[in-house]
Structures are given as structure tokens and as C-alpha cells.
Amino acid sequence: MPLRAEGLGKTFRSARGAAVRALDGIDLSIAPGEFVSILGPSGCGKSTLLAILAGLDKATQGAAVVGGKPVTAPLVDAGVMFQRDLLLDWHTCEDNILMQFKMRGQPTAPHRDRARELLALVGMESAAQRYPRELSGGMRQRVAICRALVHEPPLLFLDEPFGALDALTRENLNTELAALTAHSGATVVFVTHGIDEAVFLGDRAVVMSARPGRIIADVRIDLPHPRGAHIRELPEFTAYTARLRKLLAHDGRPDHREGVRP
Ligand SMILES: Nc1ncnc2c1ncn2[C@@H]1O[C@H](COP(=O)(O)OP(=O)(O)OP(=O)(O)O)[C@@H](O)[C@H]1O
Numbered sequence: 001m002p003l004r005a006e007g008l009g010k011t012f013r014s015a016r017g018a019a020v021r022a023l024d025g026i027d028l029s030i031a032p033g034e035f036v037s038i039l040g041p042s043g044c045g046k047s048t049l050l051a052i053l054a055g056l057d058k059a060t061q062g063a064a065v066v067g068g069k070p071v072t073a074p075l076v077d078a079g080v081m082f083q084r085d086l087l088l089d090w091h092t093c094e095d096n097i098l099m100q101f102k103m104r105g106q107p108t109a110p111h112r113d114r115a116r117e118l119l120a121l122v123g124m125e126s127a128a129q130r131y132p133r134e135l136s137g138g139m140r141q142r143v144a145i146c147r148a149l150v151h152e153p154p155l156l157f158l159d160e161p162f163g164a165l166d167a168l169t170r171e172n173l174n175t176e177l178a179a180l181t182a183h184s185g186a187t188v189v190f191v192t193h194g195i196d197e198a199v200f201l202g203d204r205a206v207v208m209s210a211r212p213g214r215i216i217a218d219v220r221i222d223l224p225h226p227r228g229a230h231i232r233e234l235p236e237f238t239a240y241t242a243r244l245r246k247l248l249a250h251d252g253r254p255d256h257r258e259g260v261r262p
Contacts (some may be wrong), residue, residue: 001067001077001154001187003030003053008116009061009212010048022048024060034101034153035181036187037198037221039248040208044221046191047159049213054078054157064156065204076104078155079148079186083163085140087132093119094128095142095158100151118146122176138169145173149180156188163193171229174200195248199240200227207247217247 008026024044051057098108
């Protein structure tokens, strides 16, 4: 499903009434099936942008448009995943996944096989009847991925889903997510602080400036699919990460410190 931000801006009112301009003039167009990573300094408005695109928050300027229609309410078809997995500790992993259907007032039985299939795809088949509290952080995020995908959403919004995990688990989950999203054909918006995972997963990496967040670069990641672990060994991979690191470090400005000795 195609997704657009048109001149999107957001100003918050702080508790004391001061204006906090989080986003300014965001224009972004995402094609169906595209995976777009969003990078930017802390507090630049990445989560706010994601929330507006998903219909969880409202823009104060411009609009989010999904499938040709302005977004005015939470997108019920979308899959979402956050840094905190938000699994319900009193339900089994399988029932957490099936919550997608319960929440929509739909029967869960027809989807039980699919839930198990997804768990197997992320190496968690033995966890179906276990409770989230018995699992490690990485295992919980695997269950959360299954929950975000089980209803086959045409859109997926991921806000730093692996931010709290160790580097190796994160790399493994990146590989699994690449395979799952390539297979599902979903349009994905992925907010991250991780330059490596932005490149590894993305068809594009969008870089935002410090607040108010504006788009300062939109880099097409021309790496082959399917994205397996070998991708990280390619010289092009390193070239992309170096380029993005530079853009983030300089916030899109020329390096004024060039030639300045410490
Ligand atoms: N409800 C709110 N009320 C007031 N200000 C807010 C609110 N939500 C976010 N902000 C402010 O808007 C700015 C953007 O926040 P946002 O969480 O979108 O940034 P971010 O890029 O996702 O940050 P991080 O990378 O640290 O998660 C921040 O300055 C934040 O303090």
C-alpha cells in the first residue's frame, strides 16, 4: 500500500504552554512493498512522524495519505511494533499473537496454524504455549514480530523494535525481519538509531535533521535481495553506512570544523 507525507508538520504544546516544533515540512513518498528506514538524532521527531503516518497522532500542518486517502484515525490494517514489546504476560505467546484477531472481534481458531508457522519461522515453535515472562528480551521481540505480521498487514510501522537488544540478537532478528517482510510484500516504515540495520533492511534510508525534524537526505540502498548476513561483508554496505554516519554527524551541514585543530 502506498504511503505519503505531504508538507507534514507537528507542533506540540508543552505542559507550560510553550510550543515545541517537532516536525517541519516533511514530504515523503513510499511505494507499495518498499522498506524505508528513518534515521535521525534523538528527539528529532522520528517517533512522531511514525505515529502520524499510522494515524496514532495528528499533524498540525500537512497530511499523511495512505492508499490515496488522508489518515484521520488509527490504521486498523497496519502492524505496529515498538521498542517495548507490549506482550501480555498473562497470555501464552500464541494467544498474544492471536490477540490481533481478538482485538478486531474476529475468531482466532482459523489463524492458529499461521501463528505457529510464524513462530517456527523465527525459531520459536517450542514457545507457543509458554508465557512471555519466561522468555528473554530477544525471544519476546520474536513473538512481537509474529504478532505484528500475523494478520498480513499491508503496512508495517516499526519504532526501534530492536533498540533494547544485544548486538548479535539484533543482527539475527534483522535477518529474520528481512525474510519475513520480503515474503509478506508489506510497505514498511522502520525508525531506528542503528545505521547498520537501517542499511541492512532498507530499500531507502531517510535521514532527518535535529528538531524540528526535516528530511535532509533520502538515500536509495541499492544492495541485492534477499538480504542475508553476507550483505554486511560487501564493500557497498560499508560505503552506505559511512555515508549515512557522515550525514548524521554533520546534521546535513557542511563540516565547519574542517581544518580546525584541537
Ligand atoms: N506529547 C508531547 N508533548 C510535548 N512534546 C512532545 C510530545 N511528544 C514528543 N514531544 C517532543 O517532540 C520532539 C520529538 O519527539 P520524538 O519522540 O518524535 O523524537 P524521536 O526522534 O523519536 O526521539 P528518540 O530518537 O529519542 O526516540 C521531542 O523534542 C519531544 O520532547
